[in-house]
Amino acid sequence: MISFGPVPSRRLGKSLGINNIIRPKVCSYSCVYCQVGQTRNPTLTRQLFFTPEQIFRETESHLGKLSPGDRPDYLTFVSNGEPTLDINLGRSIDMLRSLDVPIAVITNSSMLSDPEVRSELSRADWVSLKVDAADANTWQEVNRPVEGLAFDTLLEGVMLFAGQYKGKLRTETLLCKGINDSQENLRGVAAIITAMKAGKAYISVPIRPPAEKGIMPPGVETVNIAWQIFREAGINTELLTGFEGVDTGFTGNxxxxxxxxxxxxxxxxxxxxxxxxxxxxxxxxxxxxxxxxxxxxxxxxxxxxxxxxxxxx
Ligand code: SF4
Known part of the structure; x- marks a missing residue:
């Protein structure tokens, strides 16, 4: 099944998921906290998974079966791996446009040094970039990238994309206890996000069984400090710590x-x-x-x- 949902999402409202990589996970990272297990063969090679026509047909048919009240706010590429490894991502976004639902992509940022990937991603209305680490060592420890990818190259791609993207730019930083939750890393990540001028940053923690044993969320105190550091850097910040309340405003209760x-x-x-x-x-x-x-x-x-x-x- 390529499309699923819609599922409620604090970031996106009602989100109809599109998994453009359905087969054993394909990713450029093997994050210690990944909820779909370890990456057996990390890669930076873009590949053919589904044709844009297959993705379009299934999504169109899925939308057609939904009641009007379930119409999604976004079609979201959230994959069994890294969605930009799909060589047809840009064409799929172009085809889905005719369905008249905004398009979102959640990416790990690793492919952004490729101008073609930047160009394809820039056609989406909403893009979330992963920024877990501010230096190469922490990045290696938390994201465990494929061999051959350099932190400086990654950062350069992130900044180039952030500079050219006209849609809604978001970041997500997932904190693991004792790995990337030091104040030094948090301040560095905040500086990167500030330079990116992202509209909003999300801080999250592992809430499902992680790829590696012993990976824990940081304490509430550390999450508070992370939030304060981001806010002091002038970043519009929200926590995604597992409670997708139906309404984050005032209910009167x-x-x-x-x-x-x-x-x-x-x-x-x-x-x-x-x-x-x-x-x-x-x-x-x-x-x-x-x-x-x-x-x-x-x-x-x-x-x-x-x-x-x-x-x-
Ligand atoms: S980037 Fe996403 S899919 Fe890839 S290993 Fe990390 S958490 Fe898993």
């Missing part, structure tokens, strides 16, 4: 509101108290959420922050 807001970003205690006051609620709700381990209190620069406790199972 203070309990739901606190859970939704703290899933997306840490809430400073003074803002939280203001929210409670506006809703005629008192701090006992917060104490209750803390005791249920639905949120966690953490500290940064002399302030208390509250954040969804994503480590609760």
């Amino acid at each position: 203070i309990y739901e509101d606190i859970l939704n807001i703290t899933a997306v970003h840490p809430l400073r205690e003074d803002s939280l108290r203001e929210l409670l006051m506006k809703n005629g609620a008192d701090f006992s709700i917060v104490e209750s959420l803390l005791s249920q381990r639905l949120i966690k209190r953490t500290f940064y620069e002399g302030h208390k922050f509250y954040l969804r406790d994503f480590q609760v199972k």
Whole structure:
């Protein structure tokens, strides 16, 4: 099956997934946290998987079966591997255009030194680039790239694409405990994202079984620090820590509101108290959420922050 969903996505609303690489995973990376297992033969060679006609026919037929209320906000290339390794990605995007649904691509950024890949990706309306590391050693440790790919080349491709892309540019940084969650790496990643002028950066953590044993999400405190570092660099930042709340705005239900807001970003205690006051609620709700381990209190620069406790199972 090439298309699947639509699935709810905080980043994209209703997203109809397109898996343009259905066969054992094909990727240029073998990330330690990958949820589809290790990459047996990492590659930088673009290949033929499906024809654009096959992708178009299946997606068109899938859309035709959906009720009007399920019409997706995006058709999203999210693959069993790296979508830009599909030699027909650009042609597929061009064909899907006629379906009149915006197109998104989630890529690991590794192929962006290729001008043809940059040109094909630039035809999508929304592109998310992976930026997990700010230096070659951390990159090797977390993303385990195919031999022959250099960090400087990767970075150059990322900057060239960011400079030319006219659509919605996003980044995703997945943090693994003790691997890429140091403040030094976080500041370096923030500097890269700032230079890219991405509209929004997402910070995520492993929430499904990773490719390698022992890969853990960092603590809530570290995620808070990461968010603060990004925000201090002027980056519009959201957390993707596993809680895809149906609504991240105000629902009028203070309990739901606190859970939704703290899933997306840490809430400073003074803002939280203001929210409670506006809703005629008192701090006992917060104490209750803390005791249920639905949120966690953490500290940064002399302030208390509250954040969804994503480590609760
Ligand atoms: S880039 Fe994506 S598919 Fe490839 S190894 Fe990393 S997480 Fe898995």
